[in-house]
Amino acid sequence: MTGDQRVDIERLQLVLGGIGQSLPIGLLLSTLLLGVFWFSINNPEAPLWRHYHLALLLWYPAFMALRVTVVVFSRYWLQRGFSAERVMALLHWLLLFKGLEGVMWGALSWIVLRDGVSPAAFALLLALMAAISSNAVAMLSPFMTLYLTFIAPNLVLTTSGFLWLDGLAYKAMGICCLIYVLGQYWQARLVGRGLNDSITLRFANLDLVARLETEKATASAAREQAEQANRAKSRFLAAASHDLRQPIHALGLFLETLSFSALNVTQHHVLDSARSAHQGSAEMLNTLLDFSRIEAGVIKPRRRFCALQPLLYKLESELAPQADARGLVYRTRETRLAVISDPALLELILRNLIANAIRYTESGGLLVACRRRTGCVSIEVIDTGIGIAPDQHQDIFREFHQLGNPERDRSKGLGLGLAIARGLAHSLGHTLTLRSRPGRGSLFRLMVACATEGPAPDIDGESAGSLEQSLVGRRLLVLDDDSAVRLGMHLLLSGWGCNTREAGSLDEALALDWPTPPEAIICDYRLREEQNGVSVIRHLREHFHADVPALLITGDTAPERLREAASSELPLLHKPVSAAALQQTLKTMLPERTPSLSPSAESDAP
Structure with missing residues (x-):
């Protein structure tokens, strides 16, 4: 079912629902009008008196029969339900019923608009026409053809009835009826457009919610699968x-x-x-x-005072031979800074970063340096290697992800070094970031809390x-x-x-x-x-x-x-x-x- 078909069904349901609830008010209103107009002629001896009452007696049961038929029709189809293919057929029936109802209301105007009827009855008729027009705006505006089918014969017969009477006041009343209904027509268009837009938006929201639910279910399934x-x-x-x-x-x-x-x-x-x-x-x-x-x-960091220079010297003594074997320059900038960290885990992070720099640097070299920052020490590993494209800056920290190693050269490791480094940094509460561009090398920066006190006694050390x-x-x-x-x-x-x-x-x-x-x-x-x-x-x-x-x-x-x-x-x-x-x-x-x-x-x- 298309979106327009769902909107048409919703619009028709609104109309049928309004009509289905109109029987009590229709019965009350038509009975009240019959009583008022029955006693509205001032001169019972007038020649048309008998015809007037006979017309009212014929109009009342005809109108009630039509109203009951329309209400029963509307309630039946509301309860039974209908498909999109039946919308036009039901709309055609409603056009017939509402056209006849408009004629009936207009016929009432011709019956009661005559000489000898009290001015109060005329005032009641005008109020009645206004009420009927306003009710039609609310009830029939989802389908403007339905509104026009009802209001047009009513307007033509009522206006012509006033214009038929002698007297400027009656003609003015007829013109006022015409102007009022024209105003109601524009209001009906606005109301109808608003209702239709609201229905369309509601279905669009429902479709969006359904799509989101589907995407959520798909994402959940994908996440579970992952x-x-x-x-x-x-x-x-x-x-x-x-x-x-x-x-x-x-x-x-x-x-x-x-x-x-x-x-x-x-x-x-x-x-x-x-x-x-x-x-x-x-x-x-x-x-x-x-x-x-x-x-x-299961890694439980044991943070303590850690002087950086002995650690950097140890890493250089272990890894510099690897750099020398590749013709690279390995430099470490001396520092007196100290940090609060787990020395063993910090060493493992830096070893992975340095080994990674050596692996992916073909010429030039690398520098390991420490810089003081506000409350922290920035430990930086800078290389002149192949560099990393911006769209790969997050991917390289995923496990088994390697750049430039499609043949899975064993000498380039397993692609776990940076994943381990980031995981350990997270466990220690350190921040590991990357700056790099293809062909311009890379800078890995590890931010570690700066030590403000001297080393604590090593209670875990083994005795000689x-x-x-x-x-x-x-x-x-x-x-x-x-x-x-x-x-x-x-x-x-x-x-x-x-x-x-x-x-x-x-x-x-x-x-x-x-x-x-x-x-x-x-x-x-x-x-x-x-x-x-x-x-x-x-x-x-x-x-x-x-x-x-x-x-x-x-x-x-x-x-x-x-x-x-x-x-x-x-x-x-x-x-x-x-x-x-x-x-x-x-x-x-x-x-x-x-x-x-x-x-x-x-x-x-x-």
Whole structure:
């Protein structure tokens, strides 16, 4: 159904509704007029008296029959309803009915306009014509043809009736009737136009609301689809990451163990190349891990005083060789400024920004500088690289979005660096912005709160004594459902002088012969039969009746798994674990050995 058809149906419903409610007033008005005009002749002996009353007696039932017919017709079609195709047929019937009604009202004027009728009756007739015309304006103006069909015969007969009478006053009344109805005609046009515009606007608003609802539903469906795709992507990445981390973690353990062996120069060269390839894979997986940790919301910033120059010097010493290898100039402007931030997370943000600048700069170089702003420090990474088009300024912060890397060159990363940088900046309450133009390089600006006080004591620092503990002779229990990982851990820990036992599940660990409890437990977070490391460690501590130090190692990067592991409050390392990180964590978590006296010393003791 078109918009015009809906408007026509609405207009006709308004007209039918008005007519359907007009029976009581029509009955009352026609009966009142009959009574008034019946007694309005001053001279009952007048020759036309009998004809006058006979005409009134004929007019009244004819008019009432017509009025009842029109009302019943209108109510019937209102209740039944009608389609757009029936509008014209119903309108034709209404034109017939209203034309006849106009003739009936005009005929009444001819009946009562005669000599001998009281002036009061004439005044009542004029008031009646005015009321009928005004009512027709309100009721019939949606269709001007309907209004004209009704008012034209009424006007012609009433005006001619006044003009037929002798006397200037009657002729003046006829002319006044004509002028009044003409004025009413223009008012009817205005009212009709307003009603039609209102109906059209209402349907336009309804169409707009319907369109908005449809677009809202479409947008909601698209958003739900995008969220499902994002969740599916996260699940896929988590599963793929976990499955990749297992063999790469085991490979790292084997390579580290192999480094203890006596190798010739060629073998050392091959080993270094294998370790370099392993390190590249581990770095990519750790990038995915950083992104997953941001999505999971498990990164809890620990803001404190952070001097910027040592951090910038550390980054330059690590990343400048990469710039040198590409023939780029790496410059850092010295600064004495300090900020309030999490040093580790701030370092990760800047490392991603600087590494990104090195990747996408072909010639020239980059500058890392700090500038004081009102209450803040602006840390800026400026490069002379390829630049970024304005319409890409937001897209480059989306995950896996890369510019100028259609072949997915592994040396250019995964497209997560800037997404991680913005996510970490948001977590820290910092502001990361970009200014760039194609071919003119880029400027990444990180706004960080300026530090106003000196550094606070580092209560989280590890004591020198704990870092110097030896692992030789330590009794360790390793739980992992991957046999290659268990073997790699056994070889590596044995190479450090540890006494290790391995198990693939809680039942296997409990079945081992334990003369004394282990000094530490190294447990994978996800084991067979839906066991997780947290519950396994709890059961083992209950079994040993001791709060044995424990370390969780996980290859899971699913957000819910990261949250669960982080909430355990156990030390947590992510596969692939470097040998240095594992060694340092074990030294930190293991208690110091209690010095024991030798037998000779015991005998000499007092």
